[in-house]
Amino acid sequence: MRLRPVIFVSVFLLVAIVLQTTLFSQTEPFTPDLVMLVVILLCLTKNRPEGLLGVAFLAGLAVDLLGSSVLGLRAIVFTAVAYLAIRTKDRADIGRIITGLWAGLMTLSGVVLLIIVGTLFGQIVLLGDGVVERLFLVPLTNVLFALVFAPIFVRLIDRDATAFRYV
Amino acid sequence: MVTRQPGDRTLPTLISLLVIGVLLMTFDIRSEGGGVTGVLRSGVQTIVAPLQKGAAFVSNPVVDVVETLANLASLRELNRALQAENAAIRAELVASRDDLALLEFYERFYELEATGSDLGRTPAQVIGQPDAFDAALIIDKGSSSGIVVGQPVIDPSGYVVGSVQRVTPVSATVVPITVGPSGVAVAVGNQTGTVVAQVNTQLMRLTLDNAKGPVFAEDRVVTSSGSVRFPAGYPVGVISADAAPSGDSLTADVVPYAQADTLRLVIVLAWPPDPISAVTPDTTTTTSSTTTTVPGDGSSTSTTAGGDG
Numbered sequence: 001m002r003l004r005p006v007i008f009v010s011v012f013l014l015v016a017i018v019l020q021t022t023l024f025s026q027t028e029p030f031t032p033d034l035v036m037l038v039v040i041l042l043c044l045t046k047n048r049p050e051g052l053l054g055v056a057f058l059a060g061l062a063v064d065l066l067g068s069s070v071l072g073l074r075a076i077v078f079t080a081v082a083y084l085a086i087r088t089k090d091r092a093d094i095g096r097i098i099t100g101l102w103a104g105l106m107t108l109s110g111v112v113l114l115i116i117v118g119t120l121f122g123q124i125v126l127l128g129d130g131v132v133e134r135l136f137l138v139p140l141t142n143v144l145f146a147l148v149f150a151p152i153f154v155r156l157i158d159r160d161a162t163a164f165r166y167v
Numbered sequence: 168m169v170t171r172q173p174g175d176r177t178l179p180t181l182i183s184l185l186v187i188g189v190l191l192m193t194f195d196i197r198s199e200g201g202g203v204t205g206v207l208r209s210g211v212q213t214i215v216a217p218l219q220k221g222a223a224f225v226s227n228p229v230v231d232v233v234e235t236l237a238n239l240a241s242l243r244e245l246n247r248a249l250q251a252e253n254a255a256i257r258a259e260l261v262a263s264r265d266d267l268a269l270l271e272f273y274e275r276f277y278e279l280e281a282t283g284s285d286l287g288r289t290p291a292q293v294i295g296q297p298d299a300f301d302a303a304l305i306i307d308k309g310s311s312s313g314i315v316v317g318q319p320v321i322d323p324s325g326y327v328v329g330s331v332q333r334v335t336p337v338s339a340t341v342v343p344i345t346v347g348p349s350g351v352a353v354a355v356g357n358q359t360g361t362v363v364a365q366v367n368t369q370l371m372r373l374t375l376d377n378a379k380g381p382v383f384a385e386d387r388v389v390t391s392s393g394s395v396r397f398p399a400g401y402p403v404g405v406i407s408a409d410a411a412p413s414g415d416s417l418t419a420d421v422v423p424y425a426q427a428d429t430l431r432l433v434i435v436l437a438w439p440p441d442p443i444s445a446v447t448p449d450t451t452t453t454t455s456s457t458t459t460t461v462p463g464d465g466s467s468t469s470t471t472a473g474g475d476g
Binding site for chain 2: 014017018019027028031033035049050053054057061062065066067068070071072073075076079080086111114115118121122124125126127128129132134137138
């Protein structure tokens, strides 16, 4: 990655982490997973896939460091989601709605993986009240966010005003 | 379904990162959140906490306005119901004043000293939660305010919320009892037992091992004197439905009083006042020790925290 995208990505992730842990912790039941969404949308950009996996790992690690669950859990989940997103991103660049649905599907796979791996490692703190509802509401909220912000985000990171114009 | 270019290094990178992640998880579990990972957590939380405080300062009033507008109609009805309840409670209060006066007379007569009411209290604002699946609370007070790992946390009404899991100089992470892995030693009437969190529900499971009799709906569940994590007598919740003993044991669901996800303000109790008393053998399953250096005077305080059940 060149310096400019690194700065942009770092700022986006920091803003996403701060908003996630403050504002969006109060908007239940419609709580997005902003950090995971930023990681997923980053996979739509033209950055190197290996770099994107590294960014996903570090973003997950940052959320782990701020949370109460075991360190490395979200790092694993975000990395796996980023890999899945990188491998399937060609199918997302069809239309705005498809991009949103694709982001939602990636989020769904991420939260399911989070619950599975978290349960395997005894993280009961993830299985609190309403966990089943959240499994669906978090991806749904991410769909809405992706519908609105995905094209702008990709254009900003790639400095390409023609990206995701869906013509 | 998936596309893969020949010669790309995405898969080896993925496998390497996953291995690092699993190693990190194993290391964190083995070190029980201490060591290098503890230092890392403390560093990141120290950096992010001021930003979270700023964001909470801006977003909390906005969320309050939106919530108030959305709940305006129900708030009026709730207000009427609360006024009626208030009147009933005031009547009970007047009735209990005679008993209180009598109690004070006997305390003076027998030169008794009240205990437990002089605990240090540190009010703290809830500035956030890690994410939708992590119910822990991040509060804006840390070791610089005297908070140490393991201290009990209650809400402004005095109901048990949880305990402090991690501390940085400027913030702390509180794990509510409704999601925490450790149980809480409690008392229902003259019977004692343990309440533990359950999966995908707010209700907690009460287990009385030497049950002497049934418990009834609306019976109060309070922390017991056998708890190493909480001072005795703090309300935890109420029994949700009547339950009878089966043999020597009894299980029942408990509706917790405190709703951790709606809290804006919590109170951290400086308990135990004498850290040595915390190491008294109990129904403990896990214990952890923390040493905190208080900035300014350079003094050190130690505390021991443990799971009750």
